[in-house]
Amino acid sequence: MDNNRETLIEIEGLYQIFGEEPNDVLPQVKAGASKEDVLAETGHTVGLRDINLTIKRGEIFVIMGLSGSGKSTLIRHFNRLIDPTAGKIKVDGENIMALSPKELITFRRHKMAMVFQHFGLMPHRNVVDNVGYGLSIKGEKKTDWVPKATQWLDTVGLAGYEEQYPSQLSGGQQQRVGLARALCTDAEILLMDEAFSALDPLIRSEMQEQLIELQENLQKTIIFITHDLDEALRLGDRIAVLKDGKLVQIGTPVDIMLRPADDYVKAFASDVNRARALSVQTVMTPSTEKLDANTVKEAKANFPQDKEYVFVFNNEGYQGVLTKEQATTLDDESPLKDALHPVPSVRKANLLQKVIPLSLNTRFDLPVVNKAGELTGRLEARKLADVLSPS
Amino acid sequence: MARYPALLFETLFMIDSSWLTEFPDMSRRDLLAIRQTLDSAYRTFSRAYGQSIEDFFNPLLHFLIWFEDLLIQTPWWIVLAAIVGLVYAATRSWRLCLGVLASFLAIGYFGMWEDTMRTLSIITVCTILSICIGIPIGILMAGSDRARSIITPLLDIMQTMPAFVYLIPVVMLLGIGKIPGVIAVVIYAIPPVIRLTNLGIRLVNKETLEAATAYGATATQRLFGVQIPLAMPTIMAGINQTIMMALAMVVVASMIGVKGLGQPVLKSITNQYFTLGLLNGLAIVALAIIFDRVSQTYAKRAQRHMEGNDNG
Ligand SMILES: Nc1ncnc2c1ncn2[C@@H]1O[C@H](COP(=O)(O)OP(=O)(O)O)[C@@H](O)[C@H]1O
Numbered sequence A: 001m002d003n004n005r006e007t008l009i010e011i012e013g014l015y016q017i018f019g020e021e022p023n024d025v026l027p028q029v030k031a032g033a034s035k036e037d038v039l040a041e042t043g044h045t046v047g048l049r050d051i052n053l054t055i056k057r058g059e060i061f062v063i064m065g066l067s068g069s070g071k072s073t074l075i076r077h078f079n080r081l082i083d084p085t086a087g088k089i090k091v092d093g094e095n096i097m098a099l100s101p102k103e104l105i106t107f108r109r110h111k112m113a114m115v116f117q118h119f120g121l122m123p124h125r126n127v128v129d130n131v132g133y134g135l136s137i138k139g140e141k142k143t144d145w146v147p148k149a150t151q152w153l154d155t156v157g158l159a160g161y162e163e164q165y166p167s168q169l170s171g172g173q174q175q176r177v178g179l180a181r182a183l184c185t186d187a188e189i190l191l192m193d194e195a196f197s198a199l200d201p202l203i204r205s206e207m208q209e210q211l212i213e214l215q216e217n218l219q220k221t222i223i224f225i226t227h228d229l230d231e232a233l234r235l236g237d238r239i240a241v242l243k244d245g246k247l248v249q250i251g252t253p254v255d256i257m258l259r260p261a262d263d264y265v266k267a268f269a270s271d272v273n274r275a276r277a278l279s280v281q282t283v284m285t286p287s288t289e290k291l292d293a294n295t296v297k298e299a300k301a302n303f304p305q306d307k308e309y310v311f312v313f314n315n316e317g318y319q320g321v322l323t324k325e326q327a328t329t330l331d332d333e334s335p336l337k338d339a340l341h342p343v344p345s346v347r348k349a350n351l352l353q354k355v356i357p358l359s360l361n362t363r364f365d366l367p368v369v370n371k372a373g374e375l376t377g378r379l380e381a382r383k384l385a386d387v388l389s390p391s
Numbered sequence B: 001m002a003r004y005p006a007l008l009f010e011t012l013f014m015i016d017s018s019w020l021t022e023f024p025d026m027s028r029r030d031l032l033a034i035r036q037t038l039d040s041a042y043r044t045f046s047r048a049y050g051q052s053i054e055d056f057f058n059p060l061l062h063f064l065i066w067f068e069d070l071l072i073q074t075p076w077w078i079v080l081a082a083i084v085g086l087v088y089a090a091t092r093s094w095r096l097c098l099g100v101l102a103s104f105l106a107i108g109y110f111g112m113w114e115d116t117m118r119t120l121s122i123i124t125v126c127t128i129l130s131i132c133i134g135i136p137i138g139i140l141m142a143g144s145d146r147a148r149s150i151i152t153p154l155l156d157i158m159q160t161m162p163a164f165v166y167l168i169p170v171v172m173l174l175g176i177g178k179i180p181g182v183i184a185v186v187i188y189a190i191p192p193v194i195r196l197t198n199l200g201i202r203l204v205n206k207e208t209l210e211a212a213t214a215y216g217a218t219a220t221q222r223l224f225g226v227q228i229p230l231a232m233p234t235i236m237a238g239i240n241q242t243i244m245m246a247l248a249m250v251v252v253a254s255m256i257g258v259k260g261l262g263q264p265v266l267k268s269i270t271n272q273y274f275t276l277g278l279l280n281g282l283a284i285v286a287l288a289i290i291f292d293r294v295s296q297t298y299a300k301r302a303q304r305h306m307e308g309n310d311n312g
């Protein structure tokens, strides 16, 4: 994760209290009264207390916590499905608490899309009409949005299901429709409230993989809610842990695993098989340093002097690893291909358990490439070992 | 000190103890006064506004007469073909069409065609009116708890108050005829469509509605694009009940001059014509069954995609 991405969403001092007179109870909550005390004394439920966080453009930000910890309540503040009792919410520098009802509708239409735990599809609209819902209520012409919706259905793997109705689809398929509906609006921010929690484990894992792959191309800002640390670790660039409406830790997956802030987080973390929970993206070092070469001659000429070895690419993509030693000793006329070490490449979305054997089999870092075959980073064996060794 | 309350009790007891054995009701004279005041106030009201209220309902009366004439004066086989055509369009079921055809042929054969057409016309108009008035009220109720708490007791009264009681002011105001009949039928039949519209909208899946909001739907888009379509099965059940209740009012309405299948029934009661009563009664039953089956089949056909959904 590069830390210099710009801030997209800012939440400051957010409180949510459910009940008749939340404002009367607020001072008490601010003073630190516990959720139980507040409920017993005033009959009000503390949903969220003093939430402060910033979300950066292009990251997957996961909010994790047990059921009832306030995750759904929190995510519903981002598009103001719920108004806070106190606090500031800024999106792209704009204070969304100040929006008029009309502006709020425009904001929801253009800025954010949402995916729901139980899909939230419209049973009376067929699949393509569901996917195009966001565009259709914006007033876009049907002839304009149907092709887009069809395209997105194809992207999520549901080509041919256009005329079906949600009740005719399986849970996994319905959630793909939900995802396509969210992507179809072109909104920059995706809110996903336990989007995969209602799915079977296998389908769920498939959907996670699909989301990571889509994200590689889309670079949306995704706020993802889950009660499952495995899922949080797999998807999140950063993870916020929520407990009883309070944030207890915000950090990268590695932070959460290796440096849990308190016993609550520790209990979560100790329960996790790291090799199965973490993906390459949580461990890799982002980098695009590579060598573009078709012949030994080119490779020699462009070999970076400060490196021991490089990943060699040509217009067909990744080819292999070339060491400095080779670069100085090779014969100019010999074919480059024969000289390269066949180090396999990995993908961001791969789970660590899949790449451990690959990493053990070679003394080099593994290159991380994306769907288009471009280099996005490197996976260092030492870092891998660090993450996997129990703390 | 301790004796004081007992003393007080005794004094009260001795002054007048009749309230223990007999309800301390208001005097007959007072009651009469109240009745006279209210009755005369209402009579003044109806004298002052009766005409304008009648004028207000005039277009409806014209429509009623026009529609009834249309059904009666068009040759019977055209009407029958139109009815069967409508039934087919709504249900796509040949069996139902056949049933409808047979029922109407029997009705015609037993000489009840004209009365049935009159009843059909008034029931149709009453149902359309109930839907047009009832659904918006139901929507209002679903949108506001305050509205609901006001309207619910009113509906309870409308459904339990004997129809004859609210016929009195209607007749005082508008006399005897079609319009008072329509008003009485609508008052009696409208509660189910209101109640079930409210219920249906309140039961709409919360997440689906939230999804609409999250994608930027306006209140109107939510209402017509999500709430009403998803509440439709429930609303249809309400409409169905409304039609049934309207049919049940046919006989009562005939007491204030609504012509149709109700009048022969009324005549049979006073003159003890058993067969006449039975035949007309059966015709009403046939109409009820036809309305019921057709509206239910139509509803099922229109909602076939919603099965297995939480909104049931
Ligand atoms: N509309 C509401 N009225 C009262 N209490 C609520 C409401 N919504 C949520 N809560 C309470 O707020 C807390 C957090 O709920 P929620 O955000 O749904 O948790 P999660 O999504 O993490 O399971 C719970 O204690 C819940 O009972």
Ligand SMILES: [Mg+2]
Pocket (backbone or CB within 6 Å): A071, A072, A073, A194
């Ligand atoms: Mg939740």
